[in-house]
Amino acid sequence: MTKSEQVLAKYEAYVNPGLARLLRLMGLSSVEREAAGSIVTDWEGRRMIDCVGGYGTFAFGHKHPRIVQAVEEQLRKMPLSSKIMLCEPMADLAERMARITPGDLTYTFVCNSGTEAVEGAIKLARIATGKPKIVSMLNSFHGKTLGALSASGKDTYREPFAPLLGGFVHVPFGDLDRLEAAIDDATAAVILEPIQGEAGIIVPPAGYLRQVRELCDRKGVLLIADEVQTGMGRTGRVFACEEEGVVPDILCLAKALGGGVMPIGAFVARPRLYDAYKDAPLLHTSTFGGNPLACAAANAAIDLLLEEKLHEQAAVKGTYLLTKLRLTADQYPGTVADIRGRGLMIGVEFANEAIGGVAMAELIEQGVLTAFALNNLRVTRIEPPLTITKQEIDQVVDAFAKALEGGRRYAVS
Incomplete structure (x- = not known):
């Protein structure tokens, strides 16, 4: 039994069976092992750019x-x-x-x-x-x-x-x-x-x-x-x-x-x-x-x-990320309804939940951690650390393009 299977079994037996099922369906059943800066590494050694950020917790990255x-x-x-x-x-x-x-x-x-x-x-x-x-x-x-x-x-x-x-x-x-x-x-x-x-x-x-x-x-x-x-x-x-x-x-x-x-x-x-x-x-x-x-x-x-004026960095990096995400979405008509936000608090609203589900799974596959907004399952949040680098932002945008490619079969005409 792998480490992920062991931990998932404990979630099912002792933590919350419904949560274990949900994480499995979302492709989030790997076990986090360590983290630094914008990167979370699981037990298999896979590195993920954290754009969930503990729902806004990791403004300074992991373990600054x-x-x-x-x-x-x-x-x-x-x-x-x-x-x-x-x-x-x-x-x-x-x-x-x-x-x-x-x-x-x-x-x-x-x-x-x-x-x-x-x-x-x-x-x-x-x-x-x-x-x-x-x-x-x-x-x-x-x-x-x-x-x-x-x-x-x-x-x-x-x-x-x-x-x-x-x-x-x-x-x-x-x-x-x-x-x-x-x-x-x-x-x-x-x-x-x-x-x-x-x-x-x-x-x-x-x-x-x-x-x-x-x-x-x-x-x-x-x-x-x-x-x-x-x-x-x-x-x-x-x-x-x-x-x-x-x-x-x-x-x-x-x-x-x-x-x-x-x-x-x-x-x-x-x-x-x-x-x-x-x-x-x-x-x-x-x-x-x-x-x-x-x-x-x-x-x-x-x-x-x-x-370090990280709030000012968030404004600049957020404008750059928001612009790149919108330009990418324009290449895949019918997949995205809106991209909005301010600074490094960004929401991508997909045209429907089917696209959102495929896109989120693909983002995870491409090494980017995101999560749906709790009150709107058509929206995935992008809230990386304020310390994220331009290179990491570009990697997130590349992953987003692949995610929309995967979801375009459900695009709204």
Whole structure:
């Protein structure tokens, strides 16, 4: 029995049989062994360019030496916090967050994941305003814990767990009129992704985020920006909301914040919102949140991002990749419906799911890892590390051409 067969058997017996079946059907049943930079290597020695990127986690590539070194140094000092004494790495991270986030975002709560960041943001919005209602977007994705799932806008994942938390309503992303109609006197906040990721890399109309900010100000409600996937340089800015000069009241972050080495999440808020926690600072806590190892990774990641201007690199490389992908798609009429995105957050929407399935299998065969958007199986995401080289980008484009060649028999005339 090969290593892949052994691990797949364990998935079927002890992890999740449905997931094992799905991975087998998608041609993803090989076992990852090691990774560095943009490349993942399996147990058979096959090298793959990672364009899934942990759904946006590996902005700095796999095991970036500088981030690994920071974690190793902290590991030798103190891996976890006593939680009673002051933690220097967490304090340093909070200071960095106040410096790099837009506007007067100041106070940071550090947790373990994106869904925890969203949970904390929802709780803060409710306690700060004394209001229960949260307006979210259809097809949005904010996580799968109960509160974050209540905010998420896809019934496929919501309905099996109903009833969810009350007070959540959903409106179409990009529709300002519907959003305004949904806001009432009971509304605490609007939560949205600056670019919807799992919906299929949906970029809103120009000016939409700024108009939402203005609407929230006029209505006296908070704006929560979920930058779990878009943050840390992914879209060509340090944070995607900066594209239109928007300062949210609460900003959620995770994934790439850990530098591709440690899991970490955080939400950052304006000072006035934290008045609710001044007299009761232990209302929202986390045992492992803000642990020294994760904070060391995040501090190193932020320094690396800014010093090497990786967000600016993402803008340039993203324009190059997007242009090459579109030119390639033009050579295979009827296979691709749209290619969209910003920076190195790109979605390829195929003309139908049959083409998408063939194309994704061919991409994997050609040594490129991609994945479908969770809420739209016609869209495959392309989210490589911001450190990807031009040569690697060209290899991805060549693989994309072969993928479309394989799927052209299902092309729409």
